[in-house]
Amino acid sequence: MQLTNALASLILLAAAGVKAAPGTPVQERQATPTVYAQFFNGGGCQGPWLDDTVFAQNTNDCVNNTISANYGSTFFSGNTLTRTLRLYELSGCPVNQGRFFDLVPGQQGTGCFAQHIGSAKFV
Numbered sequence: 001m002q003l004t005n006a007l008a009s010l011i012l013l014a015a016a017g018v019k020a021a022p023g024t025p026v027q028e029r030q031a032t033p034t035v036y037a038q039f040f041n042g043g044g045c046q047g048p049w050l051d052d053t054v055f056a057q058n059t060n061d062c063v064n065n066t067i068s069a070n071y072g073s074t075f076f077s078g079n080t081l082t083r084t085l086r087l088y089e090l091s092g093c094p095v096n097q098g099r100f101f102d103l104v105p106g107q108q109g110t111g112c113f114a115q116h117i118g119s120a121k122f123v
């Protein structure tokens with residue numbers, strides 16, 4: 001069920017990309033870059049995962065992570081981002097509080113991160 005929701009989000013994003021007018025630049029006509037995140041109970045992305053979400057590169061705003069499961073780590077895969085996504089421990093993307101880590105574009109920006117994700121923002 002959780003995977004279905006994420007796939008539905010991806011399909012909606014793809015559909016949104018298709019709807020762009022023919023005159024728009026190539027970059028805008030392509031599907032929105034995304035990265036898929038799975039939240040695991042353990043600290044090393046082991047065992048069954050609890051919830052998932054898709055981070056879409058379609059805003060410059062801070063996006064709070066609304067996953068409420070008690071997760072210990074997050075595994076990122078399917079990274080088609082072209083910009084770095086900064087993931088903050090706290091919500092509201094605070095500059096001088098809490099920790100953050102950066103997810104770089106492409107294949108290198110995949111893997112397991114054992115930090116709570118309160119919010120995210122493209123930098």
Ligand SMILES: *[C@@H]1O[C@H](CO)[C@@H](O)[C@H](O)[C@H]1NC(C)=O
Pocket residue numbers: 062064091092
């Ligand atoms: C995100 O969380 C922060 C801190 O809790 C809050 O101030 C802000 O309004 C939230 N943003 C959105 C878009 O919900």
